[in-house]
Amino acid sequence: MKIKVNGKEEVLEDSMKLSEYVSISLNGKEPRGIAVALNDFIIPKQKWESVLINENDSIEIVHAVQGG
Amino acid sequence: MSSLIIANKTFNSRLIVGTSRYPDPHTMLEALAESGAEMVTVSVRRLNLNASNGQESILGMLDRHKYSILPNTAGCYTAKEAVLTAQLAREALETNWVKLEVIGDDETLFPDVTELLKAAETLLADDFIVLPYCNDDPVTCKKLADMGCAAVMPLGAPIGSGMGIRNPYNIQIIRDIINIPVIVDAGVGTASDAALAMELGVDGVLMNTAIAGAEHPVKMAKAMKLAIEAGRLAYESGRIPKRLYANASSPLEGLINS
Numbered sequence: 001m002k003i004k005v006n007g008k009e010e011v012l013e014d015s016m017k018l019s020e021y022v023s024i025s026l027n028g029k030e031p032r033g034i035a036v037a038l039n040d041f042i043i044p045k046q047k048w049e050s051v052l053i054n055e056n057d058s059i060e061i062v063h064a065v066q067g068g
Numbered sequence: 069m070s071s072l073i074i075a076n077k078t079f080n081s082r083l084i085v086g087t088s089r090y091p092d093p094h095t096m097l098e099a100l101a102e103s104g105a106e107m108v109t110v111s112v113r114r115l116n117l118n119a120s121n122g123q124e125s126i127l128g129m130l131d132r133h134k135y136s137i138l139p140n141t142a143g144c145y146t147a148k149e150a151v152l153t154a155q156l157a158r159e160a161l162e163t164n165w166v167k168l169e170v171i172g173d174d175e176t177l178f179p180d181v182t183e184l185l186k187a188a189e190t191l192l193a194d195d196f197i198v199l200p201y202c203n204d205d206p207v208t209c210k211k212l213a214d215m216g217c218a219a220v221m222p223l224g225a226p227i228g229s230g231m232g233i234r235n236p237y238n239i240q241i242i243r244d245i246i247n248i249p250v251i252v253d254a255g256v257g258t259a260s261d262a263a264l265a266m267e268l269g270v271d272g273v274l275m276n277t278a279i280a281g282a283e284h285p286v287k288m289a290k291a292m293k294l295a296i297e298a299g300r301l302a303y304e305s306g307r308i309p310k311r312l313y314a315n316a317s318s319p320l321e322g323l324i325n326s
Contacts, residue, residue, distance in 0.1 A: 045159075
């Protein structure tokens, strides 16, 4: 199943929960200071468990970096 | 020096500093400390998922008991992008404060006013505390203030240009007609620029490159701190008027040989 993550195309074997995907992406690290948007909608951390990733979804995972 | 109050939050420092372009994190932290700043800006960017050493989150470096974090929407060219970025920042940083930037041109980094106003309206309706970076145009500043922004942040000169306050007369007019905090943001190059801005009566100055890009950032941070204090004190002291002709300062009575 094709999805886009942070602008790059990715292929997932099966649909999975957003929480699962984030956990894998962070290599199991605690998701502090990050935010996730799915198809231009912010998904609050509490809702990651209840959101399923579907075909052609676009995900943005961001964090704070240096800036002026 | 009187305190700066933005959206019911009190700051003892009138200097807001950015966190980018420092030679290294250690210098950044030292410079921030030396500047006395109580609010610092950060950006929101994609997590580098494939590298083990992606751009490090700045959150780990900043003591949030010491610094209020002000995320910016740098790199956004449309209201839609800026609004999404602000929402992501709010989620990631647990703050509804945002420095709203909507850029209209890559060379000057001047704001796209139409998109800026649109974004501000949307974010204000979504309960954000909006501090918009804008051009030194009193009309735009008034619109932003009237719609409910917490401050207006007119530029002194293009971002990172170090040109100082290019139009002090506009800044003065903005200060005159705007009742919310006015913070000069962008273009400051050295201490006298910051002092001048404060002498014009603005409430604060936001800068990044002037400090981070200086040969000695930590020293420059201190210079800026002092300049802002001096400029503000001078403003509060009520300066003498400018006169075309001399106004003798020594007494005229008791002149020898008179």
